[in-house]
Amino acid sequence: xxxTRDIVSIALFAALxxxxxxxPPITLPATGVPITAQSMGVMxxxxxxxxxxGGLALLLFAVLVAIGLPLLSGGRGGIGxxxxxxxxxxxxxxxxxxxxxxxxxxxxxxxxxALSALYLIIGGIGVVYVIGWxxxxxxxxxxxxxxxxxxxxxxxxxxxxxxxTVVIARGVRKAIPNL
Amino acid sequence: xxxxxxxxxxxxxxxxxxxxxLALAGGGTAIFLLPGLPALGAVMxxxxxxxxxxxxxxxxxxxxxxxxxxxxxxLFAAQVFISGWMTGAFFITRFATLLxxxxxxxxxxxxxxxxxxxxxxxxxxxxxxxxxxxxxLALALALRFIPVLAQITSEVRxxxxxxxxxxxxxxxxxxxxxxxxxxxxxxxxxxxxxxxNPDRP
Numbered sequence: 001x002x003x004t005r006d007i008v009s010i011a012l013f014a015a016l017x018x019x020x021x022x023x024p025p026i027t028l029p030a031t032g033v034p035i036t037a038q039s040m041g042v043m044x045x046x047x048x049x050x051x052x053x054g055g056l057a058l059l060l061f062a063v064l065v066a067i068g069l070p071l072l073s074g075g076r077g078g079i080g081x082x083x084x085x086x087x088x089x090x091x092x093x094x095x096x097x098x099x100x101x102x103x104x105x106x107x108x109x110x111x112x113x114a115l116s117a118l119y120l121i122i123g124g125i126g127v128v129y130v131i132g133w134x135x136x137x138x139x140x141x142x143x144x145x146x147x148x149x150x151x152x153x154x155x156x157x158x159x160x161x162x163x164x165t166v167v168i169a170r171g172v173r174k175a176i177p178n179l
Numbered sequence: 180x181x182x183x184x185x186x187x188x189x190x191x192x193x194x195x196x197x198x199x200x201l202a203l204a205g206g207g208t209a210i211f212l213l214p215g216l217p218a219l220g221a222v223m224x225x226x227x228x229x230x231x232x233x234x235x236x237x238x239x240x241x242x243x244x245x246x247x248x249x250x251x252x253x254l255f256a257a258q259v260f261i262s263g264w265m266t267g268a269f270f271i272t273r274f275a276t277l278l279x280x281x282x283x284x285x286x287x288x289x290x291x292x293x294x295x296x297x298x299x300x301x302x303x304x305x306x307x308x309x310x311x312x313x314x315x316l317a318l319a320l321a322l323r324f325i326p327v328l329a330q331i332t333s334e335v336r337x338x339x340x341x342x343x344x345x346x347x348x349x350x351x352x353x354x355x356x357x358x359x360x361x362x363x364x365x366x367x368x369x370x371x372x373x374x375x376n377p378d379r380p
Contacts, residue, residue: 002313004375005367011320012328012363016356019328023348037348044356060317064325067293068183068285071325076246078183078285079200083207083277084247085254140254140270142261150257164348171353176360 002056009049013057014064017041017093021073035157036073042093043124043165046100047116048172048179055098062090088135092128099123110173113166120162125155182290189233191287196296199284206280216269223276230279235286243282244275251275294318316375320366331355 002010023037041061045054061071070077072090081090100123104111111119129151137147173179186192191199213219230240244251251271258267297318301311335354336345344350 001378003367004316004370005364007313007317008320008363008367008370009360011317011324012359014317014321015324015328016359018325019332019355020352022329022332040348040352044352048356048360056317060321063297063318064321067297068288068290069322069325070183074246078282079203080243080278080281080285083274083281085250085274086247139274140258141266142257146261164352167349168352168356171349172356172360175353175357179360 006053010053010057010060013041013045013049013054014060017045017058017061018064018069018071021071023073025073035154035161037161038073039089039093039124039128039158040161040165040168042097042128043100043120043161044169046097046123047104047120047165047169049101050105051098051101054101055094058097059094062094065090085136085139086132087139089128089132091135092131095131096123096127099127110170113170116166116169117162120165121159124162124165125158183285184289185235185239185286187234187287189235189287191229191233191283194287196284196288196292197300199288200296203281203284207277210273210276210280213273216265216272219269219272219276223272223279226276226279226283229283233283233287235283239286240279240282243278247274247278290322294322316370328355328359331358 017038018041020041021036021038025036042058045057048054049057065071065077065081066079068078072081081087100119103119103123104116107115110116129148133147133151134144136142137144140147194202210219210222213222227237227240230237251274254274255267255271258270294315298311298315301309301314305311332351332355335351335358338354339345339347339350342350
Protein backbone atom coordinates (compact mmCIF):
# COMPACT_ATOMS: atom_id res chain seq x y z
CA UNK A 1 0.00 0.00 0.00
CA UNK A 2 1.15 3.54 -0.71
CA UNK A 3 1.50 5.81 2.30
CA THR A 4 0.97 9.56 2.10
CA ARG A 5 4.78 9.91 2.16
CA ASP A 6 5.05 7.58 -0.86
CA ILE A 7 2.45 9.59 -2.79
CA VAL A 8 4.30 12.83 -2.02
CA SER A 9 7.64 11.47 -3.25
CA ILE A 10 6.00 10.04 -6.40
CA ALA A 11 4.54 13.49 -7.18
CA LEU A 12 7.86 15.20 -6.40
CA PHE A 13 9.87 13.03 -8.77
CA ALA A 14 7.26 13.48 -11.51
CA ALA A 15 7.65 17.24 -11.01
CA LEU A 16 11.45 16.92 -10.88
CA UNK A 17 11.46 15.17 -14.26
CA UNK A 18 9.41 18.09 -15.57
CA UNK A 19 11.89 20.60 -14.08
CA UNK A 20 14.82 18.79 -15.74
CA UNK A 21 13.09 19.47 -19.06
CA UNK A 22 13.76 23.17 -18.48
CA UNK A 23 17.53 22.74 -18.96
CA PRO A 24 18.50 23.75 -22.49
CA PRO A 25 19.62 20.73 -24.56
CA ILE A 26 23.38 20.38 -25.09
CA THR A 27 24.59 19.31 -28.53
CA LEU A 28 27.43 16.82 -28.50
CA PRO A 29 30.22 18.05 -30.78
CA ALA A 30 31.22 14.60 -32.08
CA THR A 31 27.81 13.34 -33.21
CA GLY A 32 25.66 16.47 -33.48
CA VAL A 33 22.98 14.75 -31.44
CA PRO A 34 21.19 16.96 -28.90
CA ILE A 35 21.06 15.54 -25.38
CA THR A 36 18.46 16.65 -22.86
CA ALA A 37 18.67 16.43 -19.09
CA GLN A 38 15.11 15.12 -18.85
CA SER A 39 15.86 11.41 -19.11
CA MET A 40 18.08 11.85 -16.04
CA GLY A 41 14.79 12.19 -14.14
CA VAL A 42 14.16 8.55 -15.02
CA MET A 43 17.57 7.43 -13.75
CA UNK A 44 17.39 9.58 -10.61
CA UNK A 45 13.91 8.30 -9.72
CA UNK A 46 15.07 4.70 -10.03
CA UNK A 47 18.31 5.30 -8.13
CA UNK A 48 16.83 7.37 -5.31
CA UNK A 49 13.26 6.22 -4.61
CA UNK A 50 13.31 2.66 -5.90
CA UNK A 51 11.27 0.48 -8.24
CA UNK A 52 7.70 1.01 -7.08
CA UNK A 53 7.74 4.72 -6.33
CA GLY A 54 10.18 5.53 -9.16
CA GLY A 55 8.11 3.66 -11.74
CA LEU A 56 4.90 5.29 -10.54
CA ALA A 57 6.54 8.75 -10.58
CA LEU A 58 7.38 8.39 -14.27
CA LEU A 59 3.93 6.92 -14.99
CA LEU A 60 2.45 10.00 -13.36
CA PHE A 61 4.73 12.18 -15.48
CA ALA A 62 3.50 10.38 -18.63
CA VAL A 63 -0.12 11.02 -17.56
CA LEU A 64 0.60 14.72 -16.94
CA VAL A 65 2.01 15.00 -20.47
CA ALA A 66 -1.02 13.18 -21.89
CA ILE A 67 -3.55 15.49 -20.25
CA GLY A 68 -2.04 18.51 -21.93
CA LEU A 69 0.89 19.93 -19.96
CA PRO A 70 3.94 20.99 -22.03
CA LEU A 71 6.42 19.19 -19.78
CA LEU A 72 8.66 17.42 -22.27
CA SER A 73 11.91 19.23 -23.05
CA GLY A 74 11.35 21.89 -25.68
CA GLY A 75 7.89 22.57 -24.23
CA ARG A 76 6.21 19.66 -25.98
CA GLY A 77 3.20 17.89 -24.52
CA GLY A 78 -0.38 16.82 -25.08
CA ILE A 79 -1.82 13.49 -26.05
CA GLY A 80 -0.34 13.86 -29.56
CA UNK A 81 3.02 12.78 -28.13
CA UNK A 82 1.64 9.24 -27.88
CA UNK A 83 0.71 9.24 -31.55
CA UNK A 84 4.10 10.46 -32.71
CA UNK A 85 7.26 8.58 -33.68
CA UNK A 86 8.95 9.17 -30.31
CA UNK A 87 6.07 7.85 -28.17
CA UNK A 88 8.03 4.71 -27.28
CA UNK A 89 10.64 6.72 -25.40
CA UNK A 90 8.17 8.49 -23.10
CA UNK A 91 6.30 5.21 -22.58
CA UNK A 92 9.54 3.37 -21.79
CA UNK A 93 10.37 5.73 -18.92
CA UNK A 94 8.09 4.19 -16.26
CA UNK A 95 9.45 0.74 -17.12
CA UNK A 96 13.04 2.05 -17.13
CA UNK A 97 12.64 3.74 -13.74
CA UNK A 98 11.08 0.55 -12.37
CA UNK A 99 13.89 -1.69 -13.65
CA UNK A 100 16.59 0.74 -12.44
CA UNK A 101 14.90 0.98 -9.06
CA UNK A 102 14.56 -2.80 -8.83
CA UNK A 103 18.31 -3.21 -9.35
CA UNK A 104 19.08 -0.56 -6.72
CA UNK A 105 16.49 -2.00 -4.31
CA UNK A 106 18.31 -5.33 -4.29
CA UNK A 107 21.22 -3.53 -2.62
CA UNK A 108 21.43 -2.78 1.06
CA UNK A 109 22.92 0.68 1.27
CA UNK A 110 24.76 2.30 -1.56
CA UNK A 111 26.21 0.28 -4.45
CA UNK A 112 29.78 0.93 -5.59
CA UNK A 113 29.87 3.75 -8.22
CA ALA A 114 30.81 1.32 -10.99
CA LEU A 115 27.92 -0.96 -10.05
CA SER A 116 25.56 2.03 -9.89
CA ALA A 117 26.67 2.97 -13.40
CA LEU A 118 26.00 -0.58 -14.60
CA TYR A 119 22.48 -0.53 -13.08
CA LEU A 120 21.78 2.82 -14.74
CA ILE A 121 23.07 1.56 -18.09
CA ILE A 122 20.77 -1.48 -17.92
CA GLY A 123 17.68 0.38 -16.71
CA GLY A 124 18.17 3.91 -17.97
CA ILE A 125 19.72 3.14 -21.37
CA GLY A 126 18.98 -0.53 -22.15
CA VAL A 127 15.26 -0.52 -21.35
CA VAL A 128 14.70 2.90 -22.96
CA TYR A 129 16.49 1.91 -26.18
CA VAL A 130 14.78 -1.47 -26.53
CA ILE A 131 11.28 -0.01 -26.12
CA GLY A 132 11.87 3.40 -27.75
CA TRP A 133 13.77 2.32 -30.84
CA UNK A 134 11.62 -0.79 -31.41
CA UNK A 135 8.55 1.45 -31.29
CA UNK A 136 10.12 3.85 -33.79
CA UNK A 137 11.04 0.98 -36.12
CA UNK A 138 7.61 -0.63 -35.98
CA UNK A 139 5.80 2.68 -36.52
CA UNK A 140 7.91 3.28 -39.63
CA UNK A 141 7.81 -0.26 -40.92
CA UNK A 142 11.59 -0.66 -40.51
CA UNK A 143 13.73 -3.62 -39.61
CA UNK A 144 14.23 -3.44 -35.83
CA UNK A 145 17.85 -4.67 -35.81
CA UNK A 146 18.87 -2.16 -38.50
CA UNK A 147 17.15 0.70 -36.66
CA UNK A 148 19.18 -0.06 -33.54
CA UNK A 149 22.21 0.97 -35.62
CA UNK A 150 20.79 4.50 -35.83
CA UNK A 151 20.71 4.59 -32.04
CA UNK A 152 24.50 4.36 -31.70
CA UNK A 153 25.23 8.14 -31.96
CA UNK A 154 22.99 8.70 -28.92
CA UNK A 155 24.92 6.39 -26.64
CA UNK A 156 27.82 8.78 -25.72
CA UNK A 157 25.32 11.42 -24.53
CA UNK A 158 23.45 8.88 -22.45
CA UNK A 159 26.69 7.60 -20.91
CA UNK A 160 27.44 11.17 -19.80
CA UNK A 161 24.00 11.25 -18.14
CA UNK A 162 24.76 7.97 -16.36
CA UNK A 163 28.00 9.44 -14.99
CA UNK A 164 26.21 12.63 -13.88
CA THR A 165 23.45 10.60 -12.24
CA VAL A 166 25.95 8.48 -10.29
CA VAL A 167 27.56 11.65 -8.91
CA ILE A 168 24.23 13.35 -8.17
CA ALA A 169 22.71 10.27 -6.49
CA ARG A 170 25.79 9.92 -4.25
CA GLY A 171 25.66 13.59 -3.35
CA VAL A 172 21.98 13.37 -2.45
CA ARG A 173 22.46 10.21 -0.38
CA LYS A 174 25.31 11.86 1.48
CA ALA A 175 23.00 14.72 2.46
CA ILE A 176 20.03 12.45 3.22
CA PRO A 177 21.37 9.03 4.28
CA ASN A 178 18.06 7.40 5.26
CA LEU A 179 16.28 7.97 1.96
CA UNK B 180 -1.16 27.25 -14.50
CA UNK B 181 0.55 27.09 -17.86
CA UNK B 182 -1.04 24.70 -20.30
CA UNK B 183 -1.53 24.15 -24.01
CA UNK B 184 -5.30 24.88 -23.85
CA UNK B 185 -6.68 27.62 -26.12
CA UNK B 186 -9.88 29.25 -24.83
CA UNK B 187 -12.85 29.17 -27.18
CA UNK B 188 -16.51 28.28 -27.57
CA UNK B 189 -16.60 25.83 -30.49
CA UNK B 190 -18.40 22.47 -30.55
CA UNK B 191 -15.11 20.81 -29.64
CA UNK B 192 -14.60 23.10 -26.64
CA UNK B 193 -18.08 22.21 -25.40
CA UNK B 194 -17.76 18.46 -26.00
CA UNK B 195 -17.08 16.31 -22.92
CA UNK B 196 -13.41 15.29 -22.51
CA UNK B 197 -14.31 11.60 -22.30
CA UNK B 198 -16.21 11.79 -25.60
CA UNK B 199 -13.28 13.62 -27.22
CA UNK B 200 -10.85 10.93 -26.01
CA LEU B 201 -13.05 8.18 -27.48
CA ALA B 202 -13.35 10.09 -30.76
CA LEU B 203 -9.56 10.54 -30.84
CA ALA B 204 -8.98 6.82 -30.17
CA GLY B 205 -11.39 5.95 -33.00
CA GLY B 206 -9.95 8.54 -35.38
CA GLY B 207 -6.37 7.58 -34.58
CA THR B 208 -7.04 3.89 -35.21
CA ALA B 209 -8.80 4.72 -38.49
CA ILE B 210 -5.80 6.77 -39.64
CA PHE B 211 -3.51 3.83 -38.88
CA LEU B 212 -5.66 1.54 -41.01
CA LEU B 213 -5.86 3.87 -44.03
CA PRO B 214 -3.97 2.24 -46.90
CA GLY B 215 -2.92 4.96 -49.34
CA LEU B 216 -1.55 8.48 -49.53
CA PRO B 217 -4.66 9.97 -51.26
CA ALA B 218 -6.98 8.75 -48.47
CA LEU B 219 -4.58 10.09 -45.84
CA GLY B 220 -4.38 13.42 -47.63
CA ALA B 221 -8.17 13.67 -47.58
CA VAL B 222 -8.27 12.98 -43.83
CA MET B 223 -5.53 15.55 -43.24
CA UNK B 224 -7.59 18.11 -45.16
CA UNK B 225 -10.61 17.25 -43.00
CA UNK B 226 -8.55 17.71 -39.83
CA UNK B 227 -7.34 21.09 -41.08
CA UNK B 228 -10.97 22.07 -41.79
CA UNK B 229 -11.82 21.27 -38.15
CA UNK B 230 -9.02 23.62 -37.06
CA UNK B 231 -10.68 26.29 -39.21
CA UNK B 232 -14.21 25.51 -38.01
CA UNK B 233 -13.26 25.61 -34.30
CA UNK B 234 -11.59 29.00 -34.66
CA UNK B 235 -8.17 27.57 -33.70
CA UNK B 236 -6.90 28.42 -37.17
CA UNK B 237 -4.22 26.89 -39.36
CA UNK B 238 -1.50 28.55 -37.26
CA UNK B 239 -2.48 26.29 -34.34
CA UNK B 240 -2.31 23.22 -36.62
CA UNK B 241 1.17 24.27 -37.74
CA UNK B 242 2.20 24.80 -34.10
CA UNK B 243 1.51 21.09 -33.48
CA UNK B 244 4.06 20.12 -36.11
CA UNK B 245 6.74 22.77 -35.59
CA UNK B 246 8.47 21.18 -32.55
CA UNK B 247 8.88 17.85 -34.36
CA UNK B 248 9.96 19.18 -37.77
CA UNK B 249 13.59 18.12 -37.23
CA UNK B 250 12.52 14.62 -36.18
CA UNK B 251 10.26 14.46 -39.24
CA UNK B 252 13.10 15.56 -41.54
CA UNK B 253 15.43 12.87 -40.14
CA LEU B 254 12.73 10.19 -40.37
CA PHE B 255 11.83 11.23 -43.92
CA ALA B 256 15.47 11.09 -45.03
CA ALA B 257 15.89 7.63 -43.46
CA GLN B 258 12.61 6.47 -44.99
CA VAL B 259 13.58 7.70 -48.50
CA PHE B 260 16.96 6.02 -48.09
CA ILE B 261 15.44 2.71 -46.96
CA SER B 262 12.23 2.39 -48.96
CA GLY B 263 11.74 5.31 -51.33
CA TRP B 264 9.93 8.64 -51.72
CA MET B 265 6.35 7.39 -51.66
CA THR B 266 6.77 5.43 -48.44
CA GLY B 267 8.52 8.41 -46.86
CA ALA B 268 5.70 10.77 -47.81
CA PHE B 269 3.10 8.26 -46.57
CA PHE B 270 4.61 7.84 -43.10
CA ILE B 271 5.28 11.55 -42.60
CA THR B 272 1.73 12.44 -43.69
CA ARG B 273 0.39 9.83 -41.29
CA PHE B 274 2.38 11.15 -38.32
CA ALA B 275 1.47 14.75 -39.16
CA THR B 276 -2.24 13.91 -39.43
CA LEU B 277 -2.21 12.01 -36.13
CA LEU B 278 -0.37 14.83 -34.35
CA UNK B 279 -2.80 17.46 -35.60
CA UNK B 280 -5.83 15.31 -34.74
CA UNK B 281 -4.52 14.71 -31.22
CA UNK B 282 -3.70 18.41 -30.93
CA UNK B 283 -7.42 19.17 -31.29
CA UNK B 284 -8.09 17.41 -27.96
CA UNK B 285 -5.21 19.12 -26.15
CA UNK B 286 -6.02 22.59 -27.52
CA UNK B 287 -9.73 22.48 -26.68
CA UNK B 288 -9.65 20.80 -23.24
CA UNK B 289 -8.55 22.41 -19.98
CA UNK B 290 -6.13 20.38 -17.85
CA UNK B 291 -8.58 20.67 -14.94
CA UNK B 292 -11.34 19.12 -17.10
CA UNK B 293 -8.99 16.32 -18.17
CA UNK B 294 -8.14 15.64 -14.51
CA UNK B 295 -11.85 15.52 -13.64
CA UNK B 296 -12.53 13.13 -16.54
CA UNK B 297 -9.58 10.99 -15.49
CA UNK B 298 -10.79 10.79 -11.89
CA UNK B 299 -14.25 9.83 -13.12
CA UNK B 300 -12.77 7.17 -15.40
CA UNK B 301 -10.60 5.79 -12.60
CA UNK B 302 -13.69 4.86 -10.58
CA UNK B 303 -13.92 1.85 -12.88
CA UNK B 304 -10.56 0.62 -11.61
CA UNK B 305 -11.69 0.43 -7.98
CA UNK B 306 -12.63 -3.29 -8.19
CA UNK B 307 -9.05 -3.98 -9.35
CA UNK B 308 -7.71 -2.68 -6.04
CA UNK B 309 -6.71 0.78 -7.25
CA UNK B 310 -7.65 3.66 -5.02
CA UNK B 311 -8.77 6.62 -7.18
CA UNK B 312 -8.40 9.07 -4.28
CA UNK B 313 -4.67 8.31 -4.06
CA UNK B 314 -4.26 8.86 -7.78
CA UNK B 315 -6.17 12.14 -7.52
CA LEU B 316 -3.89 13.25 -4.67
CA ALA B 317 -0.76 12.36 -6.65
CA LEU B 318 -2.04 14.30 -9.69
CA ALA B 319 -3.00 17.35 -7.63
CA LEU B 320 0.34 17.34 -5.78
CA ALA B 321 2.38 17.00 -8.98
CA LEU B 322 0.48 19.89 -10.59
CA ARG B 323 1.30 22.01 -7.53
CA PHE B 324 4.95 20.87 -7.33
CA ILE B 325 5.88 21.62 -10.96
CA PRO B 326 5.91 25.43 -10.50
CA VAL B 327 7.52 25.02 -7.05
CA LEU B 328 10.36 22.94 -8.49
CA ALA B 329 10.82 25.31 -11.40
CA GLN B 330 11.10 28.08 -8.78
CA ILE B 331 13.61 26.15 -6.62
CA THR B 332 15.66 25.30 -9.72
CA SER B 333 15.91 28.94 -10.76
CA GLU B 334 16.81 30.01 -7.19
CA VAL B 335 19.59 27.43 -6.96
CA ARG B 336 20.81 28.41 -10.43
CA UNK B 337 20.89 32.05 -9.36
CA UNK B 338 22.93 31.11 -6.27
CA UNK B 339 25.38 28.97 -8.28
CA UNK B 340 25.81 31.73 -10.87
CA UNK B 341 27.73 33.68 -8.22
CA UNK B 342 30.23 30.82 -8.14
CA UNK B 343 30.21 30.42 -11.91
CA UNK B 344 28.43 27.07 -11.59
CA UNK B 345 25.06 27.99 -13.12
CA UNK B 346 25.68 25.70 -16.11
CA UNK B 347 26.80 22.72 -14.06
CA UNK B 348 24.02 20.15 -13.84
CA UNK B 349 25.61 18.51 -10.78
CA UNK B 350 25.95 21.76 -8.81
CA UNK B 351 22.29 22.53 -9.49
CA UNK B 352 20.68 19.09 -9.32
CA UNK B 353 22.05 18.03 -5.90
CA UNK B 354 20.79 21.07 -3.94
CA UNK B 355 17.45 21.03 -5.82
CA UNK B 356 16.83 17.35 -5.08
CA UNK B 357 18.00 17.59 -1.46
CA UNK B 358 15.76 20.61 -0.81
CA UNK B 359 12.87 18.84 -2.52
CA UNK B 360 13.27 15.63 -0.54
CA UNK B 361 13.55 17.52 2.76
CA UNK B 362 10.30 19.27 1.83
CA UNK B 363 8.49 16.00 1.16
CA UNK B 364 8.39 14.81 4.79
CA UNK B 365 6.95 18.12 5.93
CA UNK B 366 4.35 18.01 3.15
CA UNK B 367 3.29 14.44 3.99
CA UNK B 368 2.92 15.40 7.66
CA UNK B 369 0.91 18.49 6.71
CA UNK B 370 -1.44 16.44 4.53
CA UNK B 371 -2.09 13.89 7.28
CA UNK B 372 -2.41 16.61 9.94
CA UNK B 373 -5.31 17.97 7.92
CA UNK B 374 -7.17 14.68 8.25
CA UNK B 375 -6.21 12.94 5.02
CA ASN B 376 -6.28 9.19 5.42
CA PRO B 377 -4.77 7.35 2.44
CA ASP B 378 -6.48 4.07 3.27
CA ARG B 379 -9.99 5.45 3.45
CA PRO B 380 -11.84 4.04 0.42
